Amino acid sequence: MTLALRVEGLSKSYATTAALRSLNLEVAAGEALGYLGPNGAGKTTTIRLLLNLIRATSGRAEIFGVDCQRRPVEAHRKVAYVPGEPSLWPQLTGSETLHLLGRIHGRVDLAYRDVLIERFEFDPSKRVRAYSKGNRQKLVLIGALMTRAELLLLDEPTSGLDPLMEVAFRECVHDALDNGQTVFLSSHILSEVEALCQRVAILRAGQLVEVGTLSEMRHLSALTVEADFETTVPDLTAVPGVKAVVVDGSRVRCQVIGPIDPLLQVLAVSGVRRLVSREPSLEELFVAHYGADPSDPSRTITDAA
Amino acid sequence: MPPDASVDDQAAANVVVIRTARRTARSGALWGVVFGGYVALSAAGYASLYPTPAARAKLADSFEANAGLAALVGTARHLETVAGFTAWRSLGVLSVAGAVWGLFGATRVLRGEEDAGRWELYLTGQTTRGRAAVQALVGLLAGLGALWAVTAVIVSVEGSMSTVRFSTTGSLFLAVSLVAGAAMFMSVGALAAEVATSRRSANGIGAAVLGASFLIRMVADSSSNVGWLRWASPLGWCEELRPLGGSRPLALVPVVMLIVTASVAAVAVARRRDVGAGLFGGNDAPAPSTALLSGPATLAVRLVRPVAIGWFAGLAVLGFVIGLVAQSAAAAISGSASVTSAVERLGGHRGGAAAYLGIALLSAAALVAFVAAGQIGATWGEESAGRTDNLFVQPLSRRGWLAGRLAVAAGLVTAGSVITGIATWVGAASQDSGVGLGQLLAAGVNTAPPALFVLGAGALAYGLRPRIAPTFTFALVAWSLLVEFAASVVHANHWLIDTSVLAHMTPAPAADPNWSAGAALVCLGLLAAGAGVALFDRRDLAGA
Ligand SMILES: Nc1ncnc2c1ncn2[C@@H]1O[C@H](COP(=O)(O)OP(=O)(O)O)[C@@H](O)[C@H]1O
Ligand SMILES: [Mg+2]
Numbered sequence: 001m002t003l004a005l006r007v008e009g010l011s012k013s014y015a016t017t018a019a020l021r022s023l024n025l026e027v028a029a030g031e032a033l034g035y036l037g038p039n040g041a042g043k044t045t046t047i048r049l050l051l052n053l054i055r056a057t058s059g060r061a062e063i064f065g066v067d068c069q070r071r072p073v074e075a076h077r078k079v080a081y082v083p084g085e086p087s088l089w090p091q092l093t094g095s096e097t098l099h100l101l102g103r104i105h106g107r108v109d110l111a112y113r114d115v116l117i118e119r120f121e122f123d124p125s126k127r128v129r130a131y132s133k134g135n136r137q138k139l140v141l142i143g144a145l146m147t148r149a150e151l152l153l154l155d156e157p158t159s160g161l162d163p164l165m166e167v168a169f170r171e172c173v174h175d176a177l178d179n180g181q182t183v184f185l186s187s188h189i190l191s192e193v194e195a196l197c198q199r200v201a202i203l204r205a206g207q208l209v210e211v212g213t214l215s216e217m218r219h220l221s222a223l224t225v226e227a228d229f230e231t232t233v234p235d236l237t238a239v240p241g242v243k244a245v246v247v248d249g250s251r252v253r254c255q256v257i258g259p260i261d262p263l264l265q266v267l268a269v270s271g272v273r274r275l276v277s278r279e280p281s282l283e284e285l286f287v288a289h290y291g292a293d294p295s296d297p298s299r300t301i302t303d304a305a
Numbered sequence: 306m307p308p309d310a311s312v313d314d315q316a317a318a319n320v321v322v323i324r325t326a327r328r329t330a331r332s333g334a335l336w337g338v339v340f341g342g343y344v345a346l347s348a349a350g351y352a353s354l355y356p357t358p359a360a361r362a363k364l365a366d367s368f369e370a371n372a373g374l375a376a377l378v379g380t381a382r383h384l385e386t387v388a389g390f391t392a393w394r395s396l397g398v399l400s401v402a403g404a405v406w407g408l409f410g411a412t413r414v415l416r417g418e419e420d421a422g423r424w425e426l427y428l429t430g431q432t433t434r435g436r437a438a439v440q441a442l443v444g445l446l447a448g449l450g451a452l453w454a455v456t457a458v459i460v461s462v463e464g465s466m467s468t469v470r471f472s473t474t475g476s477l478f479l480a481v482s483l484v485a486g487a488a489m490f491m492s493v494g495a496l497a498a499e500v501a502t503s504r505r506s507a508n509g510i511g512a513a514v515l516g517a518s519f520l521i522r523m524v525a526d527s528s529s530n531v532g533w534l535r536w537a538s539p540l541g542w543c544e545e546l547r548p549l550g551g552s553r554p555l556a557l558v559p560v561v562m563l564i565v566t567a568s569v570a571a572v573a574v575a576r577r578r579d580v581g582a583g584l585f586g587g588n589d590a591p592a593p594s595t596a597l598l599s600g601p602a603t604l605a606v607r608l609v610r611p612v613a614i615g616w617f618a619g620l621a622v623l624g625f626v627i628g629l630v631a632q633s634a635a636a637a638i639s640g641s642a643s644v645t646s647a648v649e650r651l652g653g654h655r656g657g658a659a660a661y662l663g664i665a666l667l668s669a670a671a672l673v674a675f676v677a678a679g680q681i682g683a684t685w686g687e688e689s690a691g692r693t694d695n696l697f698v699q700p701l702s703r704r705g706w707l708a709g710r711l712a713v714a715a716g717l718v719t720a721g722s723v724i725t726g727i728a729t730w731v732g733a734a735s736q737d738s739g740v741g742l743g744q745l746l747a748a749g750v751n752t753a754p755p756a757l758f759v760l761g762a763g764a765l766a767y768g769l770r771p772r773i774a775p776t777f778t779f780a781l782v783a784w785s786l787l788v789e790f791a792a793s794v795v796h797a798n799h800w801l802i803d804t805s806v807l808a809h810m811t812p813a814p815a816a817d818p819n820w821s822a823g824a825a826l827v828c829l830g831l832l833a834a835g836a837g838v839a840l841f842d843r844r845d846l847a848g849a
Binding site for chain 1: 502503589590591593594595598599600601604608690691692694695696697698699700701702703843844845846848
């Protein structure tokens with residue numbers, strides 16, 4: 001098995017924070033790995049370390065066997081990167097930007113570039129300063145994907161895209177996988193990663209907490225349930241699968257892991273006035289699973305909501 | 306319509322006036338305290354430091370003949386009186402300070418709000434684009450009123466002191482003169498804000514106008530023979546108002562004309578353009594041009610190009626004006642002991658136009674060094690905005706990128722120095738001043754080594770501590786300039802003088818350029834730049 005990415009003990013500390021603590025991770029060539037973590041977990045730090053934009057405090061990383069920090073130029077030949085907050089030259093037009101990025105990278109699939117422009121319904125004739133956030137995001141996506149690089153490092157690449165364009169983005173990731181490329185997709189939204197990745201790594205406060213296939217992570221798919229009661233609030237803490245119960249007057253919020261039947265049965269006989277369920281944020285999930293953030297004692301479930 | 310709704314509409318229609326007036330009046334009042342305090346301190350300080358007519362006459366003799374000081378803050382008149390000294394001391398400094406305040410205040414109100422997307426909120430109501438601009442101008446006027454009122458009150462109080470004794474009208478007119486610069490550049494800023502495509506470029510346009518006014522005023526005051534040039538500069542008009550002694554309210558005519566013209570033009574442009582767009586360069590879908598987009602170095606050239614055009618134009622104008630006035634300025638200063646000693650201190654030995662050019666080109670050298678400092682600022686700006694990340698994630702060497710970027714900057718600096726020399730020659734030749742093209746070209750190139758040293762030192766700072774690198778680099782140039790001015794007024798320690806990068810160049814064409822000293826400066830700069838490149842390769846990038 002060829003490894004697209006091998007990370008050994010990679011750490012990055014700033015004066016006041018340990019942004020990444022001794023990360024160990026392997027990604028096989030041709031695989032799509034979801035890199036999940038709430039905001040501030042260290043996802044961007046990891047990707048910037050892999051790209052040698054920042055220097056590691058300790059540890060090392062290889063891209064297809066090339067050391068990221070010692071031989072960055074060689075490593076970058078195999079990589080394309082999409083930032084979550086694109087910052088481009090406002091005076092250049094979209095097509096000028098694509099031309100420049102293509103010339104510097106050296107290898108561009110022009111036919112595929114045109115497919116991408118069409119798929120994202122992108123108008124490359126305007127100056128970057130005239131583009132909305134979503135259009136800038138499309139521009140960096142096209143710029144990265146058109147290189148057909150062996151490893152795609154995507155840092156929350158769909159921020160700012162509307163739902164229709166997220167569908168187009170997923171198509172592109174499938175293209176890349178069909179083409180044998182490797183995808184490293186960072187995100188703070190579980191459902192996005194679920195749709196694209198076979199394997200998920202979960203990062204929290206700079207630390208890797210779990211790595212595994214999606215089926216191994218099923219226990220993570222939970223629901224947040226909020227219920228308003230007409231009379232007294234029943235005790236839900238004893239209901240199987242229910243965690244992180246917070247009572248606020250006549251309202252209850254909780255997480256449900258696994259089957260929801262037991263909870264519904266209790267609610268049905270308790271005089272529920274209103275019931276809302278939604279996918280929990282990663283923060284809520286993490287608190288339900290691992291308790292409050294170890295690095296931040298002040299953070300509780302009420303703050304996270 | 307119920308009555309309270311029309312009140313609401315009225316309030317909504319005036320929201321721009323009210324918001325602008327509130328903010329600008331507060332800062333105007335604050336600056337009024339600074340203006341008034343500066344005037345009061347100047348007057349009180351003079352009265353207590355020079356109590357006797359003899360002391361005052363001595364001061365007047367030495368200062369009124371100092372061409373360097375005159376160039377910097379304006380021609381001194383009647384320094385034997387509190388009024389003359391106070392007017393001279395405050396007008397040159399506060400006109401410029403007020404102009405900066407007015408300029409940036411106007412672009413903030415007329416463009417910053419818009420770039421931040423707030424105007425779109427107001428403009429959805431019954432406020433049209435042109436009306437919003439009028440309202441903003443009225444609001445700015447309130448700020449100007451606050452600046453004038455506070456200044457006038459403090460000056461009048463100080464003027465009533467027994468040791469000072471300004472007439473009431475004199476005090477009020479001084480306040481008018483001090484605020485004139487702010488008023489003019491507020492209107493210039495307003496027009497620039499409408500014409501430009503962003504607040505940043507509006508500030509650039511306004512600063513260029515201010516810089517040109519200052520340079521022309523500076524040249525005009527460097528010699529009595531070219532005093533007429535003052536009429537070509539808004540800052541010169543401020544000086545021509547001559548408050549507190551021979552007041553000339555007639556000089557208010559061009560001041561008022563500029564304010565009215567620029568304001569009316571600003572409103573006219575505001576009516577015609579779209580939100581977020583400008584009058585020029587506002588084409589957001591130009592024909593693509595890939596000529597300079599083949600790699601990082603050519604990209605740097607493309608990004609620098611508009612800045613370069615501005616600098617080249619500024620240096621050409623400065624050089625040309627210096628050359629133009631050299632002959633008559635030399636005639637006026639010939640035999641002046643302070644000028645001769647200044648030339649000698651700098652290592653010059655020729656007299657006449659060459660002596661004047663040698664001193665005047667020192668200011669060009671400072672400007673060229675500022676060009677270099679600006680390049681360090683621009684490089685950091687590209688990095689901190691995260692734009693260079695797009696390059697550094699590509700297969701290209703960081704060392705190579707910075708080396709290329711510095712080479713482009715060095716090319717800009719060198720070209721600027723050559724243009725200065727040629728433009729000076731064009732100006733000088735038109736007046737038959739007898740200084741040749743070869744000599745002035747060499748004098749132009751002579752301004753490059755200090756700037757290249759500044760570039761290298763800035764690159765080292767950029768590799769080491771990028772956040773403070775632009776400040777450090779600009780401070781290095783400002784410090785050098787300060788040391789040069791200090792040394793021209795008082796006898797200074799030579800260790801102190803040696804800390805100025807400008808002290809290490811000969812004042813060509815008053816003497817032949819010292820090429821070996823220049824080469825040494827360039828080598829030092831190269832060494833520093835090399836160290837900077839190596840450090841840059843190993844440090845964290847700032848990113849977005
Ligand atoms: N330049 C920096 N200086 C100090 N702390 C930083 C810096 N960059 C990131 N951090 C910190 O490192 C942590 C991880 O940040 P980041 O990698 O951006 O998280 P994510 O991308 O997962 O949202 C955060 O606590 C952040 O505040
Ligand atoms: Mg991030």
